[in-house]
Amino acid sequence: MAKITKDTLIADCLELNPDAAEILMEAGMHCFGCALAHGETVGEAVSVHGQDLDALLAKLNEGIN
DSSP: OOOOOTTSBHHHHHHHOTTHHHHHHHTTOOGGGSGGGGTOBHHHHHHHHTOOHHHHHHHHHHTOO
């Protein structure tokens, strides 16, 4: 089973969890629309946007089968 971690690229996160875009938007992170999303990790994006990493990872991992 795949798991989203702080080292997962935003682009990969979007592939792993079909609800990732909505979850990121709710957190105020519009990273998936940014050109940097292909090279930026979830952890890097969280540090820029000041979100709770553990809480965000929990939400992102809920939707993975």
